[in-house]
Every structure is written in C-alpha cells, then in structure tokens.
Amino acid sequence: MKEMIILLAEIVNMFHDLFLRLSQSFGWNLTDKELHFWIIGILGIIGLIFVDILFHALAKWxxxxxxxxxxxxxxxxxxxxxxxxxxxxxxxxxxxxxxxxxxxxxxxxxxxxxxxxxxxxxxx
Structure with a gap:
C-alpha cells in the first residue's frame, strides 16, 4: 500500500511539474494555487460531465x-x-x-x- 501511494504521489508530482513548466513556457507564470485552481477545476468538470452522463443512463436502468x-x-x-x-x-x-x-x-x-x-x- 505504501509503495502504491508513493507511486501515485510520484505520478502526481510529475504532472504537477509538467504543468508548472508548461504554464511558464506560455508566459502565464501561474502560482501553485492558480495551477491547482485550473487543473483541478478542469479535471473536476470533465469528471462531472462523465459522471452526469453515466448516472443519467443508469437512472433509466x-x-x-x-x-x-x-x-x-x-x-x-x-x-x-x-x-x-x-x-x-x-x-x-x-x-x-x-x-x-x-x-x-x-x-x-x-x-x-x-x-x-x-x-x-x-x-x-
């Protein structure tokens, strides 16, 4: 379990650093909080749309x-x-x-x- 959490943390850190570098290369210079706002916001809305479609289909069943x-x-x-x-x-x-x-x-x-x-x- 510990190894799995460490692996997931490493993956998250890799994406965090990638998005931070991308924001800097585009000249956005996002702070860590701003980066979290945008990334979690975008991932959250994609998740909501997916879950909404899935649950509407399941509700009929x-x-x-x-x-x-x-x-x-x-x-x-x-x-x-x-x-x-x-x-x-x-x-x-x-x-x-x-x-x-x-x-x-x-x-x-x-x-x-x-x-x-x-x-x-x-x-x-």
Missing amino acids: SITAISFLFTLSMVLVFVLAVEIQQKITGRGAMEFNDAAISVLGFLAFCVGYFLIKMIVKWVR
Missing part, C-alpha cells in the same frame, strides 16, 4: 446502480483513509491487501443484498 457506485466511491475513500491512518499512527500495517480485502468485503455484502432484493422482487 436502476437507481440501485447509482447508489452502488456512490457507496463504492465512499468505501474506497474510507479504506484509503484507514490505511493512511494506520501508517501515521503505527496501529496496523498499511498494506494494499488490507484495502483490497476491505473492498471485497463490501462487494460480498452487496451481492448478498442484491440477492435478497431480487428474491423479494420475485416473490412479489
């Missing part, structure tokens, strides 16, 4: 699908936060396998929930 994706994203953030907290406090090991098993637990319980929901729907 199933609200449960939207609920699942939203909850999955919350679980992923929570699992990452727990692993980081374990590293900071030294209470437990920060491992990718811990995170993977945590998400697998969520998915297993979701399968059970969906099966029960399907059975109830069939019975009705």
Whole structure:
C-alpha cells in the first residue's frame, strides 16, 4: 500500500511539474494555487460531465446502480483513509491487501443484498 501511494504521489508530482513548466513556457507564470485552481477545476468538470452522463443512463436502468457506485466511491475513500491512518499512527500495517480485502468485503455484502432484493422482487 505504501509503495502504491508513493507511486501515485510520484505520478502526481510529475504532472504537477509538467504543468508548472508548461504554464511558464506560455508566459502565464501561474502560482501553485492558480495551477491547482485550473487543473483541478478542469479535471473536476470533465469528471462531472462523465459522471452526469453515466448516472443519467443508469437512472433509466436502476437507481440501485447509482447508489452502488456512490457507496463504492465512499468505501474506497474510507479504506484509503484507514490505511493512511494506520501508517501515521503505527496501529496496523498499511498494506494494499488490507484495502483490497476491505473492498471485497463490501462487494460480498452487496451481492448478498442484491440477492435478497431480487428474491423479494420475485416473490412479489
């Protein structure tokens, strides 16, 4: 897990430096805060458009699908936060396998929930 976070941090730093150099080469001389404003703003709006299109399509099929994706994203953030907290406090090991098993637990319980929901729907 630690290695994965370090790798992601390196990738983010590489893009940060690239965008900073690009802004300087165009003569914009953006500060770090301005760079964050533009990059996160642009990435965020692209993400919003993608998610909006996806969720509108899913809404025609199933609200449960939207609920699942939203909850999955919350679980992923929570699992990452727990692993980081374990590293900071030294209470437990920060491992990718811990995170993977945590998400697998969520998915297993979701399968059970969906099966029960399907059975109830069939019975009705």
